[in-house]
Amino acid sequence: MSDELNYGEVYAPIYEEYTAVQGKVAEVDQTVxxxxxxxxxxxxxxxxxxxxxxxxxxxxxxxxxxxxxxSCSMLELLAKRTDLIKAWQGDIAHFKTEQRYSLVYCVYFTFTLLVTREAQIDCLRSAAAALDDEGILVIELDVPSSDPRVGGQKTTTVRLVDHENTILNVAVHDPLTQNLVSTLLWFSGTSVRRLPQRVRYVYHQELDTMAECVGLELVERWGDWARGAFTEGSKRHISVYRRSSPSSGDLPRQKRG
Ligand SMILES: C[S@@+](CC[C@H](N)C(=O)[O-])C[C@H]1O[C@@H](n2cnc3c(N)ncnc32)[C@H](O)[C@@H]1O
Known part of the structure; x- marks a missing residue:
């Protein structure tokens, strides 16, 4: 699988159908x-x-x-959908905006599509710089599987089974980089679609540490968009950060005592 894998180009042709099947369309009202x-x-x-x-x-x-x-293909889908939104092609790890925002958000598992620790920290740094003084950063992430994982381990996870669809995720684990290189196999009717993807999974406490490194602090963490508690059984989290100091990029302030 190529390191140049572009998630958006792979998924754009089936994205609407795929997110509907995964329940991501149904939960949009709560997310919004x-x-x-x-x-x-x-x-x-x-x-x-x-x-x-x-x-x-x-x-x-x-x-x-x-x-x-x-992804150009994703941006084309967006343009077909609405003309209310200004969007541009760029890398979320490295961006600068002239404007400052009340809210910057990165939802679904998009953050893990940045497959190195450096890229994830760069993204948080760019996001922190884009916030206005009271601005908030919201990140939604899956909780990584707690099954023991070893290097090179190949796993198959059942993502979804219903009357019409079976989705399996076949992954190879690299513990050194926390990368999972996977192929989703989506069986529906008589078709099978193969959808490659690569993610760098990240635990919530690592996310907090990376955020602190760029001058952000955690203010809330939830287990779902309905503000359910984040518990040991949560499958994902929604983490809310704000700037911990007036200038982003500062090291976190030392706690006293
Ligand atoms: C899982 S989809 C989420 C799309 C949308 N936010 C949603 O929640 O349905 C991830 C999106 O991030 C884009 N993406 C992945 N890596 C990116 C990067 N490094 N810079 C900018 N966009 C990226 C993909 O093209 C894709 O549109």
Missing amino acids: AFLERYSSGGSALDLGIGDGRVAAPLSERGVKVEGIDN
């Missing part, structure tokens, strides 16, 4: 209600905006949403 609380009266920046699954309904609620994506 959650995000709207932090953006009311202001503006928002969607990192990895995709087809506008979240950004489009958020903008329909009156939030001025902008977005970045590195």
